[in-house]
Structures are given as structure tokens and as C-alpha cells.
Amino acid sequence: MTRKLSSSTRSPTEDSIFLRPDEDPVWLDEPTKIEKTLDGISSKDESTKCKDAPSSQGEELFLHKVCALVLQLHCWVALFAVSQVTGYWAFFVMEGNGPFYSIYKALQVIDFYLSFILPYHPIFGVDSAVLMKEIANTKEHKWIVNGTAGIGVAICVIMVIHTVSKWQSGAGSGTVPKELGDRRQSVSRQPSFTLSEWTDAQEDLLDLDPVPQTPVFEIGNDSRTEADSATLTVTPVGLQERRGSNVSLTLDMCTPGCTEPYGYGAQLSPRDQSAQEYLRQGTHVLTPAMLHIRAMDDQALQAEFYETPMNFVDPKEYSYPGLVRKNRYKTILPNTHSRVILKSDDEEDFLSTYINANYLKGYDGEEQAYIATQGPTVNTVGDFWRMVWQERCPIIVMITNLEEKNEKCAEYWPEDSVTHEDIEITVVSVTQEDDYSLRVFTLKYEGEERSLRQYWYTSWPDQKTPDKAPPLLELVQEVERAREEAPPSSGPTIVHCSAGIGRTGCFIATSILCKQLRTEGVVDILKTTCQLRLDRGGMIQTGEQYQFVHHVLSLYEKQLSHTAEE
Known part of the structure; x- marks a missing residue:
């Protein structure tokens, strides 16, 4: 028997992504206080409170x-x-x-x-x-x-x-006015993307409204639509860990001086353990027919997304003075077990070995296939190039503009040539495509020379999704071809946006799942999302992005089917 947590214990501070110290889980299969009162099981004090509530509510209504x-x-x-x-x-x-x-x-x-x-x-x-x-x-x-x-x-x-x-x-x-009743806030947003068709077989796709309707989940409400229990593995998870709302993922800009001691030897709480268990076991295999249907079921996708733990890192785990200057967002930190560790002459100096980046597994469990990282800041451009050289990375995929209302990424590459950390970076060529630009660099360090490609995709808005799916699929396929052409000794592909979790997660998941669809004929988007979040918390940041990944894979399967028929 599986059990799910109730959302009624949600923290009132909606911008927080961590549990309150005194917050306990409430299981959905346990009777609520109101149900116990109706059944005559609750205590006398609870009954008295229930009797007094209508009276106070009536007085408040009358005064209003x-x-x-x-x-x-x-x-x-x-x-x-x-x-x-x-x-x-x-x-x-x-x-x-x-x-x-x-x-x-x-x-x-x-x-x-x-x-x-x-x-x-x-x-x-x-x-x-x-x-x-x-x-x-x-x-x-x-x-x-x-x-x-x-x-x-x-x-x-x-x-x-x-x-x-x-x-x-x-x-x-006899109702309380809106401002006096339950204050509820939508944590869902209308998708910004539209479904685009690759082939001429448009009758195979279901009709969509110009703006697809997504469900509105109300905070404090236990009426979320559940996914198919027959195909979806669900285990108890920490409430705040599985919150994927845009509200909960509001990223706070870094401010200096936020350091609190916290030891690495601390044991996981039962809530954290249940979240880890979910991420290790969550699976939902989709055949092509199921994928097309699932891609249109926004409500089920939202429910599945909100049930998946985010697996964020508690900032208390990083208690080193001065570390705040190396993080673009103080709540988005690398998971400790998979973080990239820079080589340094002084291995005891944590700051010299730290970069906000994680290794991610690829298709079929390939180790260190990708590196997901934040957009470099002015303070971390040198660290970024150290990582590129150390990990022998042949490709960088950048999915953000330099500025989107505020700075999202520093311009870490030169117009012509520059030297960072004794690494000489020279621009060889720049090619402008419709939706991305390609820069080819030459890196030189201690007599060794390497080639590096940077794909800069600029058509993806922050915390949203592209208006069209085909350009993203084209970029995924182009990066795959470039990866195959890279030398055998090459390391992971670096992917980054601004925080390194939302757009970055969508791109890496799409790349992995395209390989799975071509190889196995099925996809497991839930399992891939869980694996990515085990390695770096918050990957695929919003429910809208999770829906978009399904739409992209649905379109890719259509493309594969159309090519096979020809």
C-alpha cells in the first residue's frame, strides 16, 4: 500500500523551499480533524473549536x-x-x-x-x-x-x-468574502508554448486551444489530480521536497554574509530519506501511443510533477565564509555527492576547489555524461574555464540571454582572445543560425591545444518554455552529432542557463530521452527527471517545463514514425 502526503501542511511562507522545523507530514489516507469531528472521534477541545468557528465567522461577516x-x-x-x-x-x-x-x-x-x-x-x-x-x-x-x-x-x-x-x-x-476567506494562490501558469508539428500528418495530433489550459492547484487544498496508480510508482515524500511551483522556486539574488555552521556528517531525516527513495524508484514507462495521450493530459502531468521531490540542498550544508560570492542564487546549490571539484594547489582551501556544478548521468546510466552548472558570474569566470579544461569538455550549451530583466549570465567568452587562469581562449569562428549561434574556440594551456564548441540558444525565456519545439530538437540533434565527432578522450558536455536547473534540466532530459526513444521505442520521463534531481536538485524547474518535455518527445516520436514510413 502506498501513501501520499497531504498538502495541508504546506508552509505559509510560499517562497521557502524548506520545511519548517516543527512541520510534520500528514498522510492522505489518515482521517482529517474535520472528519474525526463528524465521526465523534475528536477530543472535546477540538469539538468546542469547531462549534465556536461558525460564530466567530458570522461576526466577522456581519462587521464586514x-x-x-x-x-x-x-x-x-x-x-x-x-x-x-x-x-x-x-x-x-x-x-x-x-x-x-x-x-x-x-x-x-x-x-x-x-x-x-x-x-x-x-x-x-x-x-x-x-x-x-x-x-x-x-x-x-x-x-x-x-x-x-x-x-x-x-x-x-x-x-x-x-x-x-x-x-x-x-x-x-452566508459566505465569507474573498479577502476574509481562504487566501489561495495559483501555483500553475498558462504554458507559453504552442504545439508545433514536424510532419504533414497533422490529423494524428489532437487539437489544441491557442493557449493550452493547465490546471490551477490551490495551496492548502488536497484535491490534486492523482496520476495513474497502475503505472506510476509513488512512495512517501517530504512535502516541501516535492513542491515544484513557480512560487516555491523563486530564486533569491545573492547577498553577502549568509553563513551558518552545518556539518556534513548529519544524517538524513525520515522525510529526506523518503524523498531519496522516491527519486531512486520513481518510474512511468510510456509507449508512443501512451506518450501522445499523456502529452495532452496537462492535469495528470501537473499532478505527477508536484509529486516528484525537488531534492534541493539546504544552504546550511555549505558553511564556508565567502562562498556566497561563488553562487548566483543562494538557494540553488550543488548536491554534495555529485558536485564538480576543481583541482587546486591547496586542496584544503574549499573555496579554491568549489564551483556550482554537478555531474549528471546520461542515457543508460552513463557516468558523468553532462555537467549542469549555473551561468558564470563575474567572480566565477576563471573557475568556469578551469572546469572546462580540467574536465576536457568539448561542448558548451548555453540556454539563456546575458540579461533578462537583470543579469542572468556573465559574458565569459572573448570577442577575439583572452586568458583566464593561464588558459588562453581564442575565438576561431562564429556562425549564426535561426535560433542559436555557434562559436568555435581554441584553448591553449601548458603547450596543449584543444577545440571547444559553444552553442548559444537564445529563444528560451526564463522559467518558461520556447514557443516552438522543433528548434530545440534541432539543437539537441546538432549537439549529439558534435559529441560523436569529438575526440574519444573528451569529457562531459557542459549545459548551463542562469541557475542551471530549469532550462538546463529540460535540455539534458530531452537529449537523454531522445536516445531512449530511438533505442528502446519507449520513454520514461519521470525516471529521467528523478535521476537528474538525484544529481542536481530542482532539475526541470516548473510544471510548465515538465509538460513541454512531454510535448517535445511526442513530436520527436512523430518525426521518427514519419521518417520510418518514408
Whole structure:
């Protein structure tokens, strides 16, 4: 029997990606407090709280209604006063008075009317009665006075009807207003991509709306759609570990001085252990037919994505002063077991060996097939080139612009030639394609010379997805061809965006899964995602990106089928 965690224990601080110290998991197959109360199992204190809740809620609703009605009455009174002053001002102007003096006389009339309602001394003089006699004896423009009075009466009648109807409708609904009820926030977003077809067999694809609809999951709600239990392996996971919302993945820019001691020898909590177990065992094999159907089922994909642990690293695990300057985002850190360790003359100096990068397995468990890393910062450009040379990397895939509202990546390559850490980097050629540019570099260090290719893909917005899938597939295939042409002694392919988890995760997953689809005829996107997150937390950052990977693989299978038929 498998068990799933309830989302009702979600931390109220939605920007946090870690559990509160006092937060405990709540299992979905256990009765909730409300259910226990209805069954007569809960304690007396809980029952008392349940009985008192409607009363306090009713009082809050009543006070809110009263405040709303008072505010509306003020608005109606202001409208009435403006209409009357305007009407009498027009009357006095037509009678030959100046515009400013007419305003004074109009205010005197209002003063006269209010003296019948409120016991106070006249504000605008004591000759209001004389003025009213003057108005009554005037016949030439009397229609203005009558019209003004009619407008005032109409406003009063409408005000009464509106107030009564509002009060009755509010009392009948018995619901708490939105701002007083559950404050819920969508953690899903409309996909920015559209499904593009590679072949002419368009009748094989299901029709899509111009903007595909994705489910809206509400925070604090346990009504998430579950994936197919027959094909999806699910194990208990830590709640915050499996959160994949855009809100929870808001990346905080680095600020200096955030260091807290935390030992590497700490044992995993049961919650962390369950997350690791899920990532090691999660699987959902899809045949081509299942893949096409699954790619259209946004709701099931969202549910599967949110159930998958993110496996982020607690910043407390890195307690070295000055390390903050080497991380672009203080919450996105390399998982310790798979991080790239730079060689240094002083191996005891952690900072000299540190870079925010992880080795990732490739297709069929190939060790160190990729390196996923953050976009280099001004402080880490030298470290980045040290890693490129140390790991003998033949290819760099860059999937970010240099700036997207703010800096996403430093321009770590030269226009012509530059030297970093005694490594001479020279640009040999630059080729501009439709969706990416290709730079070929020559690297020289201590008499040895190597060739390096950089593919810079610029059509992918941050935390979103490309508008079209074919350009990404073309880039994946081009990088695969370049990798096959690289010398046998070459090392991993470096892939980076800004944080090195979202767009980077999508590209690497797509590359792995394309190989699996060609070789085995099936794909396991869930298993691949889990494996990537075991090596680097947060890979494939949003539910929208997870859907996009499915769409890309669906289109790639269509391409393979069309080619086979020809």
C-alpha cells in the first residue's frame, strides 16, 4: 500500500523551499480533524473549536457587511450633494450671477436643506430663507430647480433600493468574502508554448486551444489530480521536497554574509530519506501511443510533477565564509555527492576547489555524461574555464540571454582572445543560425591545444518554455552529432542557463530521452527527471517545463514514425 502526503501542511511562507522545523507530514489516507469531528472521534477541545468557528465567522461577516454599507452610503451622499450643488450653480449662473458667486449661493441652498435634518447653525450665512424665497419667486429658469430636485429624489430612491438589495443578498449567501476567506494562490501558469508539428500528418495530433489550459492547484487544498496508480510508482515524500511551483522556486539574488555552521556528517531525516527513495524508484514507462495521450493530459502531468521531490540542498550544508560570492542564487546549490571539484594547489582551501556544478548521468546510466552548472558570474569566470579544461569538455550549451530583466549570465567568452587562469581562449569562428549561434574556440594551456564548441540558444525565456519545439530538437540533434565527432578522450558536455536547473534540466532530459526513444521505442520521463534531481536538485524547474518535455518527445516520436514510413 502506498501513501501520499497531504498538502495541508504546506508552509505559509510560499517562497521557502524548506520545511519548517516543527512541520510534520500528514498522510492522505489518515482521517482529517474535520472528519474525526463528524465521526465523534475528536477530543472535546477540538469539538468546542469547531462549534465556536461558525460564530466567530458570522461576526466577522456581519462587521464586514456593515463597513461596506457605510462606505456605500458615503458614496451615495457625496453623489447627491454634487448633483444638487451643480444644479443650483447652473440655475444661479442662468440668473446672471458670476460663476464663483453662484457656487456660494448653491452651497447656501444645501445649507438650508441640511438645517431641517441636522441641528446646527448655518455655515454660509443666515440669509438662506431669503435666498429660497428668491428661488421660489423665479419663473424663467424654474425648470432647472425642478430638474435638480428630481435628480436628488431619484438618487435617494436608488440609494435605498441598492442598499436593501445588497444587505439581503449578503445575508442570504452566508459566505465569507474573498479577502476574509481562504487566501489561495495559483501555483500553475498558462504554458507559453504552442504545439508545433514536424510532419504533414497533422490529423494524428489532437487539437489544441491557442493557449493550452493547465490546471490551477490551490495551496492548502488536497484535491490534486492523482496520476495513474497502475503505472506510476509513488512512495512517501517530504512535502516541501516535492513542491515544484513557480512560487516555491523563486530564486533569491545573492547577498553577502549568509553563513551558518552545518556539518556534513548529519544524517538524513525520515522525510529526506523518503524523498531519496522516491527519486531512486520513481518510474512511468510510456509507449508512443501512451506518450501522445499523456502529452495532452496537462492535469495528470501537473499532478505527477508536484509529486516528484525537488531534492534541493539546504544552504546550511555549505558553511564556508565567502562562498556566497561563488553562487548566483543562494538557494540553488550543488548536491554534495555529485558536485564538480576543481583541482587546486591547496586542496584544503574549499573555496579554491568549489564551483556550482554537478555531474549528471546520461542515457543508460552513463557516468558523468553532462555537467549542469549555473551561468558564470563575474567572480566565477576563471573557475568556469578551469572546469572546462580540467574536465576536457568539448561542448558548451548555453540556454539563456546575458540579461533578462537583470543579469542572468556573465559574458565569459572573448570577442577575439583572452586568458583566464593561464588558459588562453581564442575565438576561431562564429556562425549564426535561426535560433542559436555557434562559436568555435581554441584553448591553449601548458603547450596543449584543444577545440571547444559553444552553442548559444537564445529563444528560451526564463522559467518558461520556447514557443516552438522543433528548434530545440534541432539543437539537441546538432549537439549529439558534435559529441560523436569529438575526440574519444573528451569529457562531459557542459549545459548551463542562469541557475542551471530549469532550462538546463529540460535540455539534458530531452537529449537523454531522445536516445531512449530511438533505442528502446519507449520513454520514461519521470525516471529521467528523478535521476537528474538525484544529481542536481530542482532539475526541470516548473510544471510548465515538465509538460513541454512531454510535448517535445511526442513530436520527436512523430518525426521518427514519419521518417520510418518514408
